[in-house]
Amino acid sequence: MIEFKNVSKIYETGTEAVHDATFTIDKGEFAFLVGTSGSGKSTLIKLILKEEEATKGNIIINSKDITFLKAKRIPYLRRSMGVVFQDFRLLPDKTVYENVAFAMYIVKATPKHIRRNVPMVLSLVGLSNKARCYPNELSGGEQQRVALARALVNNPSMIIADEPTGNLDPETAWEIMNLLNEINARGTTVVMATHAKDIVNKMKKRVIQIDKGIIVRDDKKGGY
Amino acid sequence: MRYNGFSYLIGEGFSNIFKNKKSTIISIMTMICTMFLFGIFFAIGVNVNSVLEQVQLKQGMQVFIWDETTEEQKQKLETEIKALDGVNTVVFKTKQEALDTFKTMMKDKEKFLEAYEGENNIFPASFVVTLTNLEKNTEVQDEIRRIGAKIATEGRNQEVDLQIEESTQHDSIIKEITNSDVVIPTLIKIVKGIRITIGVIFIVLLIISITIISNTIKLTVHARRKEISIMKYVGATNGFIRWPFIIEGIIIGVIAAVITLLIVGLLYDFVIQTVESSEVLQKINITLLGFTEIAKTISIVYAVLGIGIGIIGSTMSMKKYLEV
Numbered sequence: 001m002i003e004f005k006n007v008s009k010i011y012e013t014g015t016e017a018v019h020d021a022t023f024t025i026d027k028g029e030f031a032f033l034v035g036t037s038g039s040g041k042s043t044l045i046k047l048i049l050k051e052e053e054a055t056k057g058n059i060i061i062n063s064k065d066i067t068f069l070k071a072k073r074i075p076y077l078r079r080s081m082g083v084v085f086q087d088f089r090l091l092p093d094k095t096v097y098e099n100v101a102f103a104m105y106i107v108k109a110t111p112k113h114i115r116r117n118v119p120m121v122l123s124l125v126g127l128s129n130k131a132r133c134y135p136n137e138l139s140g141g142e143q144q145r146v147a148l149a150r151a152l153v154n155n156p157s158m159i160i161a162d163e164p165t166g167n168l169d170p171e172t173a174w175e176i177m178n179l180l181n182e183i184n185a186r187g188t189t190v191v192m193a194t195h196a197k198d199i200v201n202k203m204k205k206r207v208i209q210i211d212k213g214i215i216v217r218d219d220k221k222g223g224y
Numbered sequence: 225m226r227y228n229g230f231s232y233l234i235g236e237g238f239s240n241i242f243k244n245k246k247s248t249i250i251s252i253m254t255m256i257c258t259m260f261l262f263g264i265f266f267a268i269g270v271n272v273n274s275v276l277e278q279v280q281l282k283q284g285m286q287v288f289i290w291d292e293t294t295e296e297q298k299q300k301l302e303t304e305i306k307a308l309d310g311v312n313t314v315v316f317k318t319k320q321e322a323l324d325t326f327k328t329m330m331k332d333k334e335k336f337l338e339a340y341e342g343e344n345n346i347f348p349a350s351f352v353v354t355l356t357n358l359e360k361n362t363e364v365q366d367e368i369r370r371i372g373a374k375i376a377t378e379g380r381n382q383e384v385d386l387q388i389e390e391s392t393q394h395d396s397i398i399k400e401i402t403n404s405d406v407v408i409p410t411l412i413k414i415v416k417g418i419r420i421t422i423g424v425i426f427i428v429l430l431i432i433s434i435t436i437i438s439n440t441i442k443l444t445v446h447a448r449r450k451e452i453s454i455m456k457y458v459g460a461t462n463g464f465i466r467w468p469f470i471i472e473g474i475i476i477g478v479i480a481a482v483i484t485l486l487i488v489g490l491l492y493d494f495v496i497q498t499v500e501s502s503e504v505l506q507k508i509n510i511t512l513l514g515f516t517e518i519a520k521t522i523s524i525v526y527a528v529l530g531i532g533i534g535i536i537g538s539t540m541s542m543k544k545y546l547e548v
Binding site: 049072075076077078079083085089090091092093102103105106107108150 | 229232243450451453454455456457458459460461462464
């Protein structure tokens with residue numbers, strides 16, 4: 001599903017954020033990317049999203065080598081994955097419903113399809129009653145659930161989450177984690193960058209640890 | 225028809241207009257200001273141009289003919305001059321008319337001229353020729369000379385046997401061609417100068433308009449850069465992100481164009497009415513264009529400007545933010 005082959009990323013400033021990273025995340029897996037801030041986990045996420053280009057090595061996603069993907073094709077790559085960020089990144093002038101529907105308009109879904117799928121995914125994240133609210137009327141946890149709904153609505157094969165619980169209190173964070181677990185149980189691959197120790201420890205999932213750009217640990221069922 | 229989501233993009237463009245009222249109003253105001261300036265100069269430009277054309281059409285030459293010229297020859301000359309490229313009008317001025325003109329010029333000394341009445345009229349008849357294009361002045365003059373000579377020769381061939389006195393034989397039926405050699409070249413220079421000046425002003429105004437408006441759009445795009453980056457993360461293509469902005473630009477352009485057209489129209493009519501009732505213009509017999517005459521062109525110019533600047537401005541100013 002996601003394969004890194006000897007990937008290095010050196011920024012224009014000269015810092016080597018990732019050094020010779022090699023790992024494979026299979027379909028249906030749940031993998032944590034852990035490490036301190038500045039360790040290179042954000043860069044890994046950016047490389048998967050093709051926000052940054054790898055300096056060396058190859059990145060293969062869904063059996064496609066995206067190392068030399070043309071800029072024009074990037075939107076189509078991103079549609080195969082649902083993305084969730086620490087800061088939610090919802091469109092402020094659109095309602096919850098519109099924010100989720102927006103992701104479907106992008107893939108040119110028919111209005112009929114949109115009317116069917118959006119309420120479905122909103123009920124999955126437990127926000128059916130907030131469909132008409134605007135993001136600023138919601139709590140952080142609710143906003144992140146909208147972001148999750150948006151990530152899920154087009155049935156992606158994987159969810160990429162960059163510190164999704166970073167801005168949430170522990171209790172709300174667990175709500176999100178339970179949702180992610182549920183999504184994973186349905187067969188969707190989940191890759192989550194985090195430095196929330198207790199979450200990683202309790203979930204008992206695969207842990208890929210990165211330190212100063214080097215992958216130092218890759219445990220099948222590890223802790224932080 | 226396959227559903228391609230375009231109606232969604234159009235809807236987005238419209239809703240952006242209402243969601244960002246402040247920037248919409250600012251954009252419309254900016255556009256009205258620049259378009260207003262543009263419109264004023266456009267109105268001045270077309271009027272100056274039309275006045276220049278009217279002045280040019282009044283310029284021309286006087287072709288004097290020998291008294292011996294026959295009626296037939298005169299007619300031939302007239303039709304051939306009329307057929308020349310660049311000739312606007314040809315008017316025949318009889319000997320009597322020439323004398324009368326001179327009389328009015330001499331006003332109080334009319335009595336001295338009485339001696340020249342009738343048989344004694346020394347003033348030659350002439351054709352007053354005006355041109356459509358002053359630059360053809362010399363060319364037309366040469367042609368008329370050639371025609372005059374040709375007609376004279378044709379006549380002689382027929383009349384050889386009639387043994388007409390040598391002294392009454394002329395090489396051409398044309399005695400003289402006069403025109404203001406000083407006025408015409410100067411006029412040509414002035415017309416060229418004014419046209420170039422108007423052209424330059426237009427280009428400068430166009431550049432200013434595009435700069436100001438694309439700056440305004442840049443500000444709105446900058447204000448929405450976060451929105452744009454979110455769209456990119458969710459997998460939107462550049463076209464998908466750009467279209468609502470372009471449609472927004474077009475709508476703003478059209479609204480601004482309509483408002484400006486109204487303002488310029490009202491102002492224009494008022495100014496024209498004031499100017500046209502002035503004595504000077506009436507005396508030199510020059511008319512200005514009514515708004516209905518320029519409305520069509522100015523509407524097209526505004527539509528092209530509004531829509532064009534909307535599209536170019538939003539496309540240019542978005543480029544930077546689409547590279548995520």
